[in-house]
Structures are given as C-alpha cells and as structure tokens.
Amino acid sequence: MAAVQKVGIVGAGAAGLTAAILLADAGVDVEILEKAAEPQTLGSGITLQGNALRILRELGVWEQVKARGYGFSTLGLRAPNPDGTVLAVLEDIKTGGDDLPATLGMYRPDLTAILRDRALQAGARISYGKTVTDIADDGGSVTVRTSDSSTSDYDLLIGADGLHSAVRKAIGIDVEPQPTGMGIWRAFVERPEEVVRTDLTYGGPCFIAGYCPTGPDTIYAYLVEKAQERKQEDGPRVMAELAGAYGGPWNEIRSSLDHGARINYTWFTSHLVEGPWNRGRTVIIGDAAHSCPPTVAQGAAMALEDAAVLAELLIAADHVTETLWKEFEDRRLERATAVVTASVQLGQWMLDGVRDADVPGLMNSLSTMLKEPA
Template sequence: MPAIQNVGIVGSGAAGLTAAILLAEGGLDVEVLERTDGPSTVGSGITLQGNALRVFRELGVWEQMEDQGFPFSTLGLRAPDSDGTVLAVLDDQRTGGDDLPATLGMYRPELARIVRDRAEEVGVSIRYSSAVVEVVDHPEHVDVVLEDGTTRSYDLLIGADGLHSAVRQAIGIDVEPQPTGMGIWRAFVPRPAEVVQTDLVYGGPCYIAGYCPTGPDSMYAYLVEAAQDRHSERDSHLMAELAAGYGGPWRQIQSSLEQGAPVNYTKFTAHLVEGAWHRGRAVIIGDAAHSCPPTVAQGVAMAVEDAAVLAELLLRADSFDESILQEFHDRRVPRARKVVESSVQLGQWMLDGKKDADVPGLMAGVSALVSVPA
C-alpha cells in the first residue's frame, strides 16, 4: 500500500495533471486545485521533444496526441535571406527512443484538453476557482487555505502552479524567475504546405526566426529578439514588420500577421531552486521549481519528468517521511540544472554576439542527457 492516501495538487497544467494521473492510477485519491474558473482555451503552439512524449505515452494519451498534433524527426536550418534558402535538413535526436518521433508540435489548448480528459477518466477531481493563500504543515497532514476561506487537508501537497507559484511563496522558498535579456513573439497561423518540420533561421532582424507545425493546417511561428517593452504586445503588425526580413515560408506567415493573426509577446526568464524543493509535506515541481527559456525546447519535458519521478517514488514507498522528497530533489536537480543553464547560455551567446560558440556541442549534450529515462 502506498505511503500516502490522498494528495492535493495545485495547478492543472502539464506537470500537475501528469502527477495527478499517475497517482490516481496508483490508487490514491487526488484533488487538483486550479485558481482559474475553468479550463483554459487560449494559447498558441507547443514543441514537445521525445523525452516528453515518453512520459505522455506512460499516461495513455500518446495516440490521441499523435492524431491531433504533427510529428516529425528532422530539423531544418535556413539562411536569413530573401528566399529563406535551406542550408541543411538534419536528423534530430529521438530522445524518447526509436519508437517515438523526435518532436511533436501541438496546439497547446488541445494538449491541455487531452490530458485533462485523461485525468478525469482515472478519477482525478479538479476544483476550479481555488486560489491558494496559505499552506499549514502538520506532522501527519498539510492544510491548504483557499481564497474563499475554505480549508482542504491532504497527506501531501504538490505545488505545480507555474512560474509565480503561490505554493512556493506560501512555504517560504524565496526564489523568483529572473529576466535573461531576450523576448519572444509568438503567433498561431495557417501552415504553408512546405512546412513539415521546425526550421530555424539564425540572424536577420532577430536572433532566431522559427516555426513548428502543429497540425494538418496549423503551426506557430516565433521571433526571438533582445527583450523590449512592447506596449502593443498583441499587435500582429509589429511582428509582421520583423517577419518581413525573412524569406521562404515567412512570406505567408507575414501575410497572416498583416491580416491580424493572434500574437503575444513575453520576456524570457529562468530560475532554479537550488535548495530543498519541499517544506514538510508540501513540495514544488515543474515551473514552480525551475524554468528556462524555450531555446532548447525542454520546459514541458522537464515538468512532466518531475511529475513522473515524484509519482514513482511516492507509489513505491510503504511509509512516508521527508527523505522521499529529498530523494526526488536529488534525482531531478542535476538534470534540471543542465537544461536551465544550457537554455540560458544559448541565449547569452547570441546577446554577446559570440560567433564561435559551440552550439552543436551544447545541444548534443542536452540531447544525450535527456535521452536517458528520468
């Protein structure tokens, strides 16, 4: 019998629902607390590497994801010229194993729906409009005080509530994401027929111009620049002006932007909680514990790996003490640190204009690490 019987999870994103599914399948009662008033229906695209797909397959949702997304196993490099000249098409590392594609592009809200449906299927309860304001630890349980004044009690609380985690703050971990100096435009647009993989352009008006197909007719495109205060962050015409500096598929992307395709602009941040990720019977995972720019496309993968490792340790233990949570931390920190530091380093090389940086070596090192199951 598992060491704990009921678990509260704060946050209904990928990390929270992955932990919820695995723990519920292991026989635990699981309740997810979500501060918003319902499922999110907004977002653009997401790039999922093979090691993330390995975890989603464990959840039993891979076939649905493959059907709804766009799998591929190559990476294109294009020149920052008027034709978008293809420089190379490379076989990408299959970090989830040879039986999974290297990458899957998806529409983010569709991924959220698939995982949420699976959670509800295995008996997870999702409680909306449940913002956390206080966490009170006790020897045998943990209490969570919600914004509406009610209190929920659990054997264990998992904070999977993102970059600005209320649980992280409530348990006294004084770490916040810090800016890295870069910003990113993202747009969800129709997919040109020639886009069958992620293609990257280094240089031109921005540091990186890229896109990822997300379905038969859709993709998301992104432009990475030095961070700026973009007061009109949803103005697609600003992104269109930058897109005009690129050729090939970017011509159609530019046209979509000029017609008002939805865009957003965010600044890159990063953090890693170096000390313990828990206090008593409360523990943080995913973006609450570590985050990085999307330059190596490992953010979601690291989050769902956290959830899978924590669930594994909890379900195999026949008694609970904080050594389980310390083992979780010790197992995850080296991997998370490598991804965070590599993601930040890649951006810093661009900001510094370093022409001889070993980008292939950095990327190969990350791929080799995450190819080993967590």
C-alpha cells in the same frame, strides 16, 4: 500501499495533471485546485521533445497526442535572406527512444484537454476558480486555504502552480524567475504547405525566427528579440515588420498575421530552486521549481518528468520520509539544472554575439543525457 492516500495538487497545467493521472491510477484520492475559472481554450503552440512524448506514452495518451499534433524528426536551418535559403537539414536525436518522433508540435489547449480528460477518467477531481493563498503543514498533513476562504486537508501537497508559484512562496523558498534579456513574439497561424518541421533562422533583425507545425492545418511562428517594452496590440504590425527580413514560408506567415492571428509577446525568464524542492509535506514541481528560455524546448518535458518521478516514488514507498525526498532531489535536480544551464547559455551566446560558440556540442551532450529516462 502508496505513501499517501489523499493528495492536493495546486495547478492544472502539464505538471499537475501528470501527477494527478499517475497518483489517481494508483488509487490515491487526488484533488487539483486551479485558479482559472474554467479550462483554457485559447493559446499558442508548444514544441514537445521526445522525452516529453515518452512520459505522455506512459500516461496512455500518446495515440491522442499523435493524432492531434504534428510529429517530425529533423531540424532545418535557414539563412536570414529574402529566399530563406535552406542551409542544412539535421537529424534530431530522438530523446524519447527510436520509436517516438524526436519532436512533436501541438496546440497547447489540446494537450491540456487530453491530459485533463485522462485525469478525470483516472478519478482525480479538478476544482476550478480555486486560488491557493495559504498553506499550513503540521508534519502529518497540509491544510490549504483558497481565496474563497475555504480550506482542505491533504496528506501531501504538490505545488504545480507555475512560474509565480504561490506554493513556493508559502513554503518560504525565496527564488523568483528573472528576465534573461530576450522577448518572444508568437503567432498561431495557418500552416504553409512547405512547413513540415521546425526551421530556425539565426540572425537578421531577430536572434531567432522559427516555426513549428502543430497539426495538419496550423503552426506557431515565433520571433525572438532583445527584451523590450512592447504592447500586445502592436503584435501584427511589429511581427510583420520584423518578419520582413525572412523568406521561404515566412512570406505566407507574414500575410497571415493581419488576418486575426492570435499573437502574444512575452519575456523569457529563468530560475532554479537549487536545494530540496520540498518543505515538510509540500513539494513544488515543474515551472514552480525551475524555468528557462525555450531555446531547447524542454520546459514541459521537465514538468512531465518531475511529476512522473515524484508519483513513482510516492506510489512505491510506504511512508513519506527524508529518504524519499533525497531520492527525488537526486533524480531531478541535476537533470533540471543541466536543462536550465544549457537553455540560458544558448540565449546568452546570442545576446553576447558569440559567433564561434559550440552550439552543436552543447545540444548533443544535453540530448544524450535526456535520452536516458528520468
């Protein structure tokens, strides 16, 4: 029998839904409390690396993900010139194993919808419009209060409530995401025929100009710049101006920006909870525990892996013990630290204008580590 019978999960993102699926499959009574009034149907794209796809396969949703997304196993590098000259096409390390693509792009709300349907099918309950505000842990159970003044009791509480986690704060972990100095414009647009993988262009007016196909008809394109005060409504104009320096598929992407493209600007952040991620019977996972700039696109993969390892340990144990928490920390902290450190380092090299940085060396050692299952 699992170490817990009734688990509360705060947040219906990738981390929360993954934990819910695995625990509910094992017969645990699972309730997710999600502050959004309803499932999000609008958003941008996401790049999922092989190690994220490996977990999605474990969840039994790989065929759906494959059908809705766009898989590929090479990475293109282009010059910041009007032709967008292709400088190199590199084979990517397949961190999920050789039978999965190295990378898959998809529309974020599609990924969430697939995981949500699977969680409901497994028997998890998802309550929307529930913002968690307070937590009380008496050593044997956790009482959770939401902003509508209702309370619920659980054997264990999982805070999968993202960057600005209320659970993290409530259990007294005093770590907050900090800006890394970079900002990103993202646009969800039609796929130019030429876009069949991610191509990155370093240099020009931006640190990085890139795109990732998210399905047969769509891509998300992004421009990474020095973080600054920007207005979301200026997106089409600013993106078109910045993108003016880039050629190849960017010519078509630029012309899509005016036609109702969904454009978003945000700053990169990073943080890492360096000690244990639990206090008593409450534990944080995913972006609640760590975040990093998406320079290696590993945020969602780390969230999925955190959830899968935690569920595995809870299902295999008879009781929630310090040994279980120690094992969770041993299996997660070093790996998440490596991802956060490498992601921040890659950004910092660009911010500092370091020209001879060993980017391939760093990427190679990280991918080799990530190829080992979590």
